[in-house]
Amino acid sequence: MVGSSMTRVLSRLYITLISVLVIAILYLAKVLFLPLAFAILFAFLLAPAVSLFERMRLPRILAVLIVILGFGSVLGIIGWTVLNQLVDVADDLPVYGTDIAEKMAAIHGPTNSSFGRARREVEHLNQQLGLANSTPATAAMLQHPSDQKAPGTSAEKPLQVQEVERPSGRLVQLGGIVEPLLTGFLSVVFTFFVLLEREDLRNRVIRLTGHDHLNLMTQAMNDASRRISRYFLLQAMVNTVYGALVFIALYLVGLPHALLFGALSAMLRFIPYVGAPFAALLPTILSLGVFHEWTNSLYIMSIFLFLEVVTANYAEPRLYGKHTGLSSLAILIAAAFWTLLWGPVGLILSVPLTVCLVVVGRHVPYLEFLTVMLGDQPAIAPSAGFYQRLLARDEREAEEILENCLKEKSLEELYDTVILPALVMSEQDRHQKDLEESTVRFILKTTRDLIEELGTKEAAEPTKENTSGILSAEVTPTIIPKVLSIAVHDDADELGAIMLAQLLECRGMRSIAVPVGRLEQVLSIASTENPDVAFLCGLPPFGMARSRRLYRSLRVQHPQLKIMIGIWKYPDDGAKAAQEISRGEEGRITTTLAEAVAQVRSFLGVSDATAPVNEENAALVSVGGPSVT
16 A cells, blocks of 8 residues: 555656656757647648648649648738738828827826816825925925935935946847747748658657557547647637627728728737737727727727627637637636747647647546646536535535536436435445534435425426326326335435435326335335335445345235335446345346336336326325425
8 A cells, every 4th residue: 555655656756857857848949849839730730731632643742832832822911911901000100190199198197177186186195295204305305496406416416327238239139030030930841841741750659659559649649630620720710700790890980991900800819818909909099099089999999898708708618618628727827838938929829739738638647637637627527526515515506516417417317427426425434434423414404405406396397308208008097107215224225215206206107205214114105005116225335134124024015016126326246236135036236216217117118208297196205204396
């Protein structure tokens, strides 16, 4: 045990050291890795076009050249057009310069408005506070500016000396131009060779991981390619619609160069977080000079704000949020990390690079923490989250978990995948003495209340398939089959019996949840009700001795009664447990409520056709306990 714990610690330390080393290499060698990252990204985008030309019988090298030159030409034409339009806007700005300056002065200058008077009062108060906190000599100079001495003529007023830097040389000035040009050139070269040798590069990456991981690496590479390609395709569609809406809105407002600002908005939105504000800045500034009133400028700001809120919070998460596999927090962290590492260019690459990390973490066990921390999948299963909220005695959030799950699952699936596993965890902790008695009571009471509420909602929705059922022709319509759901051992077993009774009621059968009680009471209820089926319900750890006594007693009292056994989420050999309980009569046990309902319906001949439930059969009776609807 100690050895395995030490192994885990050393493994995590090893991964941490490797991660730090990789980050340091990425930072120090960004001149190499930055264009390589662009090349891989462009390869994802351009590979389908290269494959298309290859299917047209063109050689690989010619197809790659055509695609790269075509892609570069499109980018060049767009860039040249946008640049010319920006030059026209810059030429027009001096015409509107006076109006812009007047509006800026109106904002900053004091006026006779309440705000202007308040501003003057604050400035006056600040001056008085400065006089009060200053030395007498300083105060005298502030009060009598004409008596102030020239700088450098006294100790109170020394001459300030400022160091002027020497003008930098031309080579230093060219450094800021050479680096982006070098990055662009290397990106083109790397893209050419990645597209030309993409199968060979893929095979080399697979070879590095070993032949034992062929399936793993194939899945990871296909997953990454699919996610990144789908992300950029959908993002391009969203940004195109965004730019078109900006163009239409600005054109209707009457702002010049509306088409330019629409195109800029579409392109700048590829840059997370900062692209949209920059896209809104220039048209807003131009509107200050074009329009004499503030109204149209406020309209333009409102247009950008509305479009960004709707796009970022509704359109993007629904259209391609699930395709990236990233959470909103992960996108923010990734943007900050890659910007810190590679500057503004890293901000553009942040999402696709982080998608690759999440995909690797999904397929490589040692890097699973990347998927847990950055992925959009729930960190824990709904059943574990539900149980954790019950442990925290947070009934409201526990109910929210069930309601959210019920949007995607049926009531039967909700019971099987969320509530029953949570009850099993609760029973295990209780038997291990890890829970206080008050906590156990809270869990059982809250779960019972939620089950009853879910059953009430289900019965109130007649349109659902699982709220109706009819009997087949083999069963007489005037006789409705009756099922006893008998809790075997404790209160948790009773909750399982209530859930089964609810589901059977929704399928057109009368079902009675028999609470935990003495053996004589259970037998008395069975004699009174004379059921068609008796279902023994329990949760592991199972009360084997009591279930044997119940089974044998029911068999003696009702020799022809069909007795079924349900041990929900039973992890061991079900056939062996059934043989031990029934002494060879029952060959199997049921481990899920869905299977139990299907088994009962099959035995009783209840069909899957839908029809209104008989009013006589609308409520579930819990004998010896509260009614559950």
